[in-house]
Amino acid sequence: AEKCDLKGKWKNELGSNMTISETDKNGYFLGSYLTAVTTHTNVEIKKSPISGVMVHSSQPIFAFHVKWTFSDSITTFTGQCFVDSSGERLETMWLLKATARSSDDNWASTRVGSNVFRRL
Numbered sequence: 001a002e003k004c005d006l007k008g009k010w011k012n013e014l015g016s017n018m019t020i021s022e023t024d025k026n027g028y029f030l031g032s033y034l035t036a037v038t039t040h041t042n043v044e045i046k047k048s049p050i051s052g053v054m055v056h057s058s059q060p061i062f063a064f065h066v067k068w069t070f071s072d073s074i075t076t077f078t079g080q081c082f083v084d085s086s087g088e089r090l091e092t093m094w095l096l097k098a099t100a101r102s103s104d105d106n107w108a109s110t111r112v113g114s115n116v117f118r119r120l
């Protein structure tokens, strides 16, 4: 299969954009994420740091987390980079953990979803 490279700029169908850096020889990478959406009202959305790891291969699997700079929450993404007829795409699933006031409220503090990113 052709090589799918994580490095570069990606966008998803929500309009969120992310940039992923070079991966080092151990597969670690950094980046930044600008989300188009948030559950928080009256916050200014800002770029947030990505740190992640991938397995070197032609269609690499990866995992990364985003520590949101404008809310007390973290999203972890897990996925794989594929090459198809229309180019490269990242197929991901994510978990968003928001800070709960107490363990009683914790049941409502994790969101899950899936998402596809294409090259910007």
Ligand SMILES: CC(=O)N1C(=O)N[C@@H]2[C@H](CCCCC(=O)O)SC[C@@H]21
Pocket: 012, 014, 016, 035, 036, 037, 038, 039, 040, 068, 071, 072, 073, 074, 075, 094, 096, 098, 113, 114, 115
């Ligand atoms: C790719 C995808 O589905 N998502 C995306 O691009 N933005 C939203 C979430 C943004 C969370 C911001 C902080 C917060 O509201 O707590 S992470 C999963 C979802």
